[in-house]
Amino acid sequence: MSAPFIGIRGLSKSYMRGERALPVLKNINLDIAEGEFLALMGPSGSGKSTLLNLIAGIDRADEGSIDIEGVDITTLGEASLTAWRSDHVGFIFQFYNLIPVLTALENVELPLVLKEMSRKERKERASLLLGLVGLSERVDHYPGQLSGGEQQRVAIARAMVTDPSILVADEPTGDLDRASAEEVLNLMRRVNEEFGKVVIMVTHDPRAAEKAHVIRHLEKGVLNAAPH
Amino acid sequence: MAIPISYSIKSLVTRKLTTALTAGGMALVVFVFAATTMLAEGLEKTLVETGSRQNAVVTRKGAPSEVQSSVTREQASIIESMPGIAAGAQGGRLAAKEIVVLISLTKRGTDKPSNVVIRGISSASAALREQVRLTEGRMPRPGTYEIIAGSSIARRFEGAKRGETLAFATRQWRVVGIFDAGATGFSSEIWGDADSLMQAFRRPVYSSVILKMADPLMFEDIKKAVESDPRLTLEAKRETEFYAEQSKAMSTFLRIMGTSLTVIFSLGAIIGAMITMYSAVANRISEIGTLRALGFHRSSILTAFLAESLITGLIGGTAGLVLASFLQFFTISTLNFQTFSELAFSFELSFWTALKSISVALIMGLAGGLLPALKASRMKIVDALRSV
Incomplete structure (x- = not known):
């Protein structure tokens, strides 16, 4: 059997609450295959967001390893991890996290500033991605002038613009109405199917989770057994 | 990035x-x-800018300004006859024995008095200050109670316009001309004949001797000559330095x-x-x-x-x-x-x-x-x- 796209082994993480260490993740072992759409579910405080943050390289584990495409990201230093994130991970947040002072186009363009790319190329690529999420008409709008669903689509375009291999989404539909949520989920599904991106989504919503290939439940920091 | x-x-x-x-x-x-x-x-x-690099000012040793300086008539004559002084257009030596006195005048539009410099000049004085231009009237005649006022003074002080008179040192002084010296200290002065002013103020001594050097490079020689002469308790400074101080x-x-x-x-x-x-x-x-x-x-x-x-x-x-x-x-x-x-x-x-x-x-x-x-x-x- 070939190595999984993402291989997590013995991953643990606790937070300090005053003097006491509060375990959030306990000995997590998880394999994610190439092209997989994974939904992480579980009650609040189960550790699903923490697991997502660790895979995305924005938080540090206490123990264990996260092997992604042959690199154990837990061994990377601060600067290397930052560079790794910009190359491999696209982020979709519950509250979109667009920069309010930048237009839709500038928001999508922002991650490309880190790449060796001319201004013209950046603009073209950002416009292309906005077209892909159906927002060609909204390039010059500021986040405040867009609906929640539109903002999340801009965020998806921003997450995709650097052509990362992994898309992480933390409650991407948590702040949206039913119709917008459906639109955003379909878009994520498309990204997964057409572009072969690994999508890892944390969600409360069973309807959202239905879009995924695999649903895993976390409870009190422990991953439930994989379905057979 | x-x-x-x-x-x-x-x-x-x-x-x-x-x-x-x-x-x-x-x-x-x-x-x-x-x-x-x-x-x-x-x-x-x-x-x-008030000073010129070509000029030297001779004052009493240690005097911080011309007002606090005194140069006797004998000392002034010795200085005048020293070598290294440039010659003027009329052949005379470009050295001016001057007296500087402070008087109190009233500013226009207020009754506030303020100190103004009166400079008693001699024939070479104007030639030593190239920046000084007579804009109105004429120069004061020697031996008279005539004065000319710097442009700043004429503008700001009561009685300092051409044709007006100023009363000081128990005499009436008629303003016969206005001069402009650009952005220099001279524009804030009043000039009159040195001898008339000495008489009026009952001062037997000059304040300073200003001289134009034949060659500015000779300053050190002139300074040495002034400061080593036992008859003179004076010091020489470049005019630029003097005003900068x-x-x-x-x-x-x-x-x-x-x-x-x-x-x-x-x-x-x-x-x-x-x-x-x-x-x-x-x-x-x-x-x-x-x-x-x-x-x-x-x-x-x-x-x-x-x-x-x-x-x-x-x-x-x-x-x-x-x-x-x-x-x-x-x-x-x-x-x-x-x-x-x-x-x-x-x-x-x-x-x-x-x-x-x-x-x-x-x-x-x-x-x-x-x-x-x-x-x-x-x-x-x-x-x-x-x-x-």
Whole structure:
């Protein structure tokens, strides 16, 4: 059997609450295959967001390893991890996290500033991605002038613009109405199917989770057994 | 790679009011700094330009100004006959025995008296000051109670216009001409015949002897000749140096006052900038988290926030400097407490003053922005993202 796209082994993480260490993740072992759409579910405080943050390289584990495409990201230093994130991970947040002072186009363009790319190329690529999420008409709008669903689509375009291999989404539909949520989920599904991106989504919503290939439940920091 | 500067600029534009208020505070500090520096420079320039490199001033040893100096008639004659003095157009030697006295005159439109320099001149005096031009009337005749007034004096003092009379030293003095000496101290003087003035003031001695050197390189020889002669208890200085020394105490005072005010005021402006920047950081914590997640390094965040603070400083500095530059249209007259006399001078804006003023603004921006920017750059991504 070939190595999984993402291989997590013995991953643990606790937070300090005053003097006491509060375990959030306990000995997590998880394999994610190439092209997989994974939904992480579980009650609040189960550790699903923490697991997502660790895979995305924005938080540090206490123990264990996260092997992604042959690199154990837990061994990377601060600067290397930052560079790794910009190359491999696209982020979709519950509250979109667009920069309010930048237009839709500038928001999508922002991650490309880190790449060796001319201004013209950046603009073209950002416009292309906005077209892909159906927002060609909204390039010059500021986040405040867009609906929640539109903002999340801009965020998806921003997450995709650097052509990362992994898309992480933390409650991407948590702040949206039913119709917008459906639109955003379909878009994520498309990204997964057409572009072969690994999508890892944390969600409360069973309807959202239905879009995924695999649903895993976390409870009190422990991953439930994989379905057979 | 850095976060585009447009991000910093747009963030500043978004909070226009706080940016304007913070920059306004800095503008005030820069204004005070620039104004006092311009004042000190104007004073220095006026007094330095009063002197000529070709001239030497001989005064009593240790006398801080001409008013406090005395040169006897015998001493003056010895000086006059020394070698190295240039010859005038009429063949005479370009050396002038002068007397300088202070009198109190009333300023126009007020009843406030102020000290004015009266200079008793001799035939060579005008030829020694190339910057002096008679703009109205004629020169005073020797042996008469005629005077001419510098343009600043004519403008600002009662009875100093051409055709008017001034009463001092128990006599009436008629103003027969007005002279202009540009931005020099002479424009703030009144000139009359030296002998008439000595008589009127009952002063048996001159104040100084001014001489034009045949060659400015001969100054050291002249100085040696004056200072080594046992009959003379006098000293010789280049005229430029002599007047520069007269501006020293006042300009040093202005600079110290300016710097002290700037330091005190800038502390306030720095605290203001810091509060603004801390609130900018606090309002944008999730933005900072997002930028870090997207792959921007800590240093990029630091730079972006510092840039915001520096741009605020630059805006404030430019505004303050522009405001201060209008001061160039004003002429200040004040008491030069080294000579105890009234001196008119303008604010002088030099390239260096402009550069220093903008630097003060940038330093304020840097000092105000550094701690908030460091705070922003050191945030943990997960914590920052959570604060939506």
